[in-house]
Amino acid sequence: MTGTGTPENPTPQAATSDASVVERLSRLVDAAQPDPVVAFLHALPPDQTPYTLSHMDDERRTALFTLLATHDPDLGADLLEHFDDAYAADLVSELEVADAASIVDEMDSDEQADVIGELDEHDAEAILDAMSPEEASDTRRRLRYDENTAGGLMITEYLQYPVGWTVEQVAEDLREHGEAYGEYEVRYVYATDERGGLAGTVPMRRLVMAPRGTPVAELAVESASAVSVDAHTDALEDLFDRIDLSAVPVLDDEQKLCGVVQRAAVQEARGEAAEEDLAKVGGIVGGEELRSMPVVSRAVRRLMFLVPIMLLMMVSAAVISLFRDTVQRVPLIAAFLPLVAGLCGSGGNQAVAVSMREISLGLIKPVDVGRVAVLEALPGLINGAALGILIFFGVFLWEHDATLALVIGSAVPTTLLLAAVIGGAVPLLLRRVGLDPAMASGPVVTTLVDLAAYFTVLVLATLLLT
């Protein structure tokens, strides 16, 4: 390792904090000497890599990947692969086209398409044009598939042999090309006929067992499944739930073998979908935002959620304004309107969360709205009664006004019962009309519960307190 112009030891272990890791790597990049940079990154624990890279300034990070593109594109590809797709695309779009292409070239086939799919069309085309022709044409083909289908999840590195080959011929091929097959799915080999159709799935272990002269086709498992490129993630998850294989072959529209979907890829897609739902529930349109994105695009994604919320809340505000005489006579009611609405809104969102979970587990469908409403009514009423009693005493001790305490305390069970029923039902109803329950359930339930809460409290207050 050549000198870096600094007295420190340029390894991550010598660094005492996250900040100093970032600083040391930055200094190595500034020195523009590839070997110490590559050595440092190889020594960096994988769980520190996203953090370290995201904390370098933009120009240094770009300089780092530019350097890797020439000196270790494989390491560059590895780093990108364990980032979120949107973040990897951010990094790639900052590079020169040729550098971006040589790194993307080294990525796994499924990750290539994911990252290129996140780029804008112009950048994506430029990078594809600069990639090696086979990789590029493979990636272009994959980009046509939805990322939630077998076509989007499959890898195209697999072992395929003519149906007439023997175990010895396969062994010979593995001896010759074994190292090049490093990243292949190698739990099975696939026997194909002359037109590329799948003739059999052969587990490696049967190749070990069999006499070397056996034709591989004879070793195929009888009941092995294959899926179409269009098969959706949900269907793949169900399939892997039922079978014990860790990968299934994928057939294109002409019934030719075109890839392999691994169980781990399906599980990973499910995890990513759940994480995106989390962001959508929080009100991020599209479910993806990182703070490394440009500020205007971040603000717009959020504003698209906040403007409809504002309009819905204007409607609720209009209900309160109808009762302004009541508020004028009992101004303290203004303090309890948000309390009843907010508390019952939380209760409604609990029911939303349970419905979302039961939908994702396949336990309920839109047709079960009635059943869900019945199952929500009882806990809604129990908790409403419990909270109503607490609030009655709270308000009474605070203001010594039994009627006010009665108005607020009795509005809670009514509203919470409604909130639980509405919250359980809304995700199913949204799904029935084709809207995304993760994104829309919260605002819809909150608005309906607000209306119910304001109306209940203000009508009771008007009747009993004015």
Add this chain to the structure above:
Amino acid sequence: MTGTGTPENPTPQAATSDASVVERLSRLVDAAQPDPVVAFLHALPPDQTPYTLSHMDDERRTALFTLLATHDPDLGADLLEHFDDAYAADLVSELEVADAASIVDEMDSDEQADVIGELDEHDAEAILDAMSPEEASDTRRRLRYDENTAGGLMITEYLQYPVGWTVEQVAEDLREHGEAYGEYEVRYVYATDERGGLAGTVPMRRLVMAPRGTPVAELAVESASAVSVDAHTDALEDLFDRIDLSAVPVLDDEQKLCGVVQRAAVQEARGEAAEEDLAKVGGIVGGEELRSMPVVSRAVRRLMFLVPIMLLMMVSAAVISLFRDTVQRVPLIAAFLPLVAGLCGSGGNQAVAVSMREISLGLIKPVDVGRVAVLEALPGLINGAALGILIFFGVFLWEHDATLALVIGSAVPTTLLLAAVIGGAVPLLLRRVGLDPAMASGPVVTTLVDLAAYFTVLVLATLLLT
């Protein structure tokens, strides 16, 4: 297939709706003839199974599993494995101990522990006592491991051979026991020394390539990783991000080989954690609730979240009550308090969602609070200004009161700026003090934003409108 006493064809395909599938299966169970029930379940598409079973009445479902325990425990185990653990435990706890044990006996080793871990201790002990002794002692050992560690995720079905064996001896063993190894992780075989220590990881493909007389130890991959039983899911995910293997061996405290963790199991655990976070964000304590659980336990899980929310909201209500004179003079302000607080609260929760995502991707840590606050300020201010202008015109057109419109409109940018900064920071601060950001961020952010909104609007209203 014997007659069932009904004229219909007892296959799922003949059924025209989900409801009729449930009905037909129920009728077959009532007829108490095992063969048609087993045939029907084998023919039912896997994505319909959770739905169908959850829609049968409790006694029939229990009768169904009782029947499977005697006639096809393997199918019973398959059905349980593709349910959520809590739901599977629900089903198991309804069975006679002997029936439960014979079904659980047939489950994969990692699923056994997950389901038994969900049962109450008394039920769990009774079932373990009735299981086959080896399975039970294996499961008891696994129950000591946290489900988010290698020990909790590993399977104990793997291929292990003495370090001196040759390829031919391994092939011989596979020929003899191949069928029994059906559910084993068979991408690698593990060579072990006489005390059970791991001597090498041998990919199946090297066994295919090598001459049959080669000792397996010579075929081991040099740099293969092993993990300790205590390794956490996060560390395992990082490891699989970096390496190309689909499974790694697990070593116990005495460095003996005790299991294998598969990449798919780690991905699945990540997906389940994200789904639990979704339920926690919605306010379900523990992140698990299904409507099949007893109503009291469901109500209590929810109430534990709602009571603290109520207390926090009481504090916000107290702020409003301090300004009751202002409310009395400008009663319309009561209509806009929840609007400003609710809208800015949504903005704060957007920042929470982005921080949660960046935490789970390893992009930010508690020490980055300041950086996050800076990156939240600008979108907060931009969206605050945009919404403030919209609200100014909305209120002015509605009430023709420019001062009121100015009070509400100018409170929004101030509060939304604060909300975004608070929302971005709170998950990191909660994590620093060891609280669960998924559960606590929402209530904490909502309360702080409510306080900021009420205070801003009411102070401005007091100054400008009274």
